[in-house]
Amino acid sequence: MIVRPLVDKDRIIHELDTLAGFSDTPKPAITRILFTKPDLGARAYLKGLCEEAGLRVREDGLGNIFARWEGSAPELPAVATGSHFDAIPYAGMYDGTVGVLGGLEAIRALQRSGFKPYRSIELLIFTAEEPTRFGIGCLGSRALAGVLNPESLRLLKDQEGKSLEEVRWEAGYMGRLEDVQLPEGYYAAFVELHIEQGPVLEQEHVPLGIVTAIAAPASLRVGLEGVGGHAGAMLMPDRHDALCAAAEIILGVEAFAKNSGSINTVATTGFCEVYPNAVNSVPSRVKLEIDVRDVEQSRRDQVIRNIIQGVEQVCTRREIKYSVDIINIDPPAKSGSEVLKALVEACGDAGVKFKLMVSRAYHDSLFMARIAPTAMLFIPCREGVSHRPDEYASPEDIALGTYVLALTLAKLSLAEGRGSGKEEPMMLSD
Amino acid sequence: MIVRPLVDKDRIIHELDTLAGFSDTPKPAITRILFTKPDLGARAYLKGLCEEAGLRVREDGLGNIFARWEGSAPELPAVATGSHFDAIPYAGMYDGTVGVLGGLEAIRALQRSGFKPYRSIELLIFTAEEPTRFGIGCLGSRALAGVLNPESLRLLKDQEGKSLEEVRWEAGYMGRLEDVQLPEGYYAAFVELHIEQGPVLEQEHVPLGIVTAIAAPASLRVGLEGVGGHAGAMLMPDRHDALCAAAEIILGVEAFAKNSGSINTVATTGFCEVYPNAVNSVPSRVKLEIDVRDVEQSRRDQVIRNIIQGVEQVCTRREIKYSVDIINIDPPAKSGSEVLKALVEACGDAGVKFKLMVSRAYHDSLFMARIAPTAMLFIPCREGVSHRPDEYASPEDIALGTYVLALTLAKLSLAEGRGSGKEEPMMLSD
Known part of the structure; x- marks a missing residue:
């Protein structure tokens, strides 16, 4: 069969705009944090759209949403697409959401075209890809992949000291955490549509990028405890100023990344909290959160070792107590060859140029890659x-990505075998 | 007459403890910010104590509280004592409050001893010595001294954007700001009891310090605006990270103070706010607040010039937009000789050792010195x-300070002339 998905560009743009309305900050600044009012409103809106499209919706105890279009072989592992819809404070309206609403529209476009799925096609909407509330990114996909087990999930607390257990119950998610991890072989393939979050496609005038690997992210939390006191009365030689120590560490983080030897190393001190944070008080405590990424795991890990050593040196010299916690340190992911093949063929079918590239940003796909191609x-x-x-992102690019995604889902839905890294033939009848 | 004030040590300690209960944080951490619930509760408590002592209480439109013990010559300028009762976040229970409740107890001790004031004696309880809410220290005393005029007061906004006008009205302070500045010659003398906020008296085993000068404080606000973005996707050479620029400035502030050539120079970056402050976002904006003090105005001003120049250099090199606002830059104050004389004589009468010293901390006395000895x-x-x-501070030291304060107030109350920096004879009948 020849699949010609009919993408409704205006509809997806309208839905993105409606979704942007679920925010704690006024447009264009989007703030949508796990299990806050905007997050819950967005969930209701998205589930409604899925039901309207005739998809069977279920949610797990963490709030991951699954919307299934049943195929003619419902017993086979399904093909999935999806992304996240949460947003860090004062973020934009495309990160994640393009993959959620683009995934839904890809399914609807296939429905409109008369396509009949063989394997079921599922839209997967992840809980909390952003680390804002619990300090750990990809909460939903980590749990789905079994990277975060129920015991670890139960230990998580937000910055106000509320546990994940408490907030998920308040949000109405009471399912067992033991049931969140997906069983082995649940999906035959997973593909995520996303904005690049980098300048390469725009600069090279290429409309699509096919991601062959996702960089390995890691994050650290550094706690510094010096000696506070009155800013007027405490003489300079007597000071153990936690913010001055933090300043040295922040500059060290920057320097270690710059001097790694590769343009692909990035390191960022994105979070800095000072206590008591009053102009006339010598800072006694500072908390830093540091993000380090590289496509090469060994180079990234060397930067992390350099940072930890730097913290030790600065704090020893300044006589400041310190702690370093590694919040997460994930291995990089390589894309599944059968999914890559479907994407490349779909681009060919659509007659669209594409670029093979590496993702330096964190994605739920990093964890999905552990359990599915x-x-x-x-x-x-x-x-x-x-x-x-x-x-x-432009409406044209969003629509084109959605179109190629639909073609890809169709190919994967019709594929017989379930791959696990081996090349397998595509069964396309056209 | 021989004055023998009877200080009730247990009562003042009990009252300090009760006052500490008015706080947004649990004891021993005290947080009492202008016109919040604890601040309003503390006001009601203090006014009640003043009325109980038979003092005539009035308040001005900013919330400065005046409690007067009328003398036999009520037409003459009064003698005043007092301090502040607000507290920065997570502060202690003695800063300011010792001068408020010590001042009240000094008056009660004189009452108990049978002393009859000639000049009226007034307890002056200042609004907001700490800069927490409106970013400017000594709000009440600045306004009393005419250093902040009503137009400037009306421009003040807190960090949530609420104006001083709004919050004082909500707190029930609706008096005209035009009536806050004290008329010329309102006070014959002002003396403030306070904890040292430095280690000298304790180290030298001297129970009292008489302050001959208050160091000149200044504070700056630095705004930095770089370019934000995704911590994974934004390559290091493309970055204009506002927090890295801030880190260089924080270390510069420290270095300029350390290298001023004098131990008396102190500079502190006490406040640092990062936006959006998420681990996976390159910081786009940072706000710093910097405090610089010295007993020598010219040396302090040189440090300020160095900091401003440093901000310019760092931000030019990093291509970051910046702003520097001088929040306040006050001249130092010299103590009034007739008040010093009364304090020295009171120490002599009490048979107590004292040390003449300089205050490096900010006090309402800095502004009172502009309108009274x-x-x-x-x-x-x-x-x-x-x-x-x-x-x-120990109960014994608080009681001793209160005792010497009472003796000093008695001497100043009985003094005929109103000084303005000239030596004048004390009229003591004993």
Whole structure:
């Protein structure tokens, strides 16, 4: 069969705009944090859209949402697409959401075209890809992949000291955490549509990127405890100022990444909290959170070792107590070859140029890759900007990505075998 | 007459403890910010104590509280004592409050002893010595001295954007701001009892310090605006990270103070706010607040020039937009000789050793010195610690300071002339 998905560009843009209305900050700044009011409102909206499309919706105890279009072989592992819809404070309206609403529209486009799935096709909407509330990214996909077990989940607390258990119950998610991890072989393939969050596609005028690997992210939390006191009365030689120590560490993080020997190393001190944070008080405590990434795990790990050593040196010299916690240190992921093949063929069918590329940003696909052959499809975003209110992807690029995603899902749905890294023939009847 | 004030040590300690209960944080951490519930509760408690002591209480439109013990010559300028009762977040229970409740107990001790004031004696309880809410220290005393005029007061906004006008009205303070400035010659003298907020008295085993000058404080606000973005996707050479620029400035502030050539120079970056403050976002904006003090105005001003130049250099090199606002830059104050004389004589009468010293901390006395002969009386505090929950002054030192304060107020109350920096004879009948 020849599949010609009919993508409704206006509808997806309208839905993205409606979704952006679920936010704690006014448009264009989007703030949508796990299990806050905007997050719960967005969930209700998305589930409604899925039901309207005739999909069977279920949710797990963490709030991951599964919307299934049943195929003619419902007993076979399904093909899935999806992304996240949460947003860090003052973020934009495309990160994650393009993959959620684009995934849904890809399914609807296939429905409109008369396509009949063989394997079921499932839209997977992840809980909390952003680490805002519990300090750990990809909460939902980690749990689905069994990377975070129920015991670890039960230990998580947000910055106000509320446990994940408490907030998920308040949000109405009372399912057993033991049931969140997906059984072995649940999915035949997973593919995620996403904005690039980098400038390459735009600069090279290529409309699509096919991701062959996702960089290995890690994050650290550094606690510093010096000696506070009155800013007027405490003489300089007597000081053990936690913020001055933090300043040295922040500059060290920057320098270690810059001097790693590769342009692909990035390190960021994104979070800095000072106590008591009053102009006339010598800072006694500082908490830093540091993000380190590289496509090469060994180079990234060397930067992490350098940072930890730097913290030790600075704090020993300044006589400041310190702690370093590794919040997460994940291995990089390679894309599944059968999903890559389907994406490449879909681009060919659509007659669209694509670029094979590496993702330096964190994605739920990093964890999905542990339990299913996985790949990502990138669309350009303006000036590579993301996590900011002026984040932007054009309606044309979103529609094109959705179209190629639909073609890819169709190919994967019709594929007989369930791959696990081996090349397998595609069964396309056309 | 021989004045023998009868200080009730247990009562003042009990009242300090009760006052500490008005706090947004549990004891021993005290948080009492202008016109919040604890601040309003403390006001009601203090006014009640003043009325109980038979003092005539009035308040101005900013919430400065005046409690007068009328003398036999009520037409003459009064003698005043007092301090503040607000507290920065997680502060201690002695800073300011010792001068408020010590001042009240000094008056009660004189009442108990049968002393009859000639000039009226007034307890002056200042609004917001700490800069927490409106970013400017000594709000009440600045306004009393005419250093902040009504137009400037009306422009003030807190960090949530609420104006001083709004919050004072909500707190029930609706008096005209035009009536806050005290008329010329309102006070014959002002003396403030306070903990040292430094280690000198304790280290030298001297129970009292008489302050001959208050160091000149200044504070700056630095705004930095770089370019935000995704911590994974934004390559290091493309970054204009506002927090890295801030880190260089924080270390510069420290270095300029250390290298000023004098131990008396202190500079502190006490406040640092990062936006969006998420581990996976490159910081786009940072706000710093910097405090610089010295007993020498010219040396302090040189440090300020160095900091401003440093901000310019760092931000030009990093291509980051910046702003520097001088929040306040006050001249130092010299104590009034007639008040110093009364304090020295009172120490002599009490048979107590004292040390002449300089205050490096900010005090309402800095502004009172502009409108009345002013001096301060310091008592030791443990390890020089202040602005922390473990701030501590012993009951014995508090009672002794209160006793000497009472003797001093008695002398000043009986003095005929109103000085303005000239030596004048004390009229003491004993």
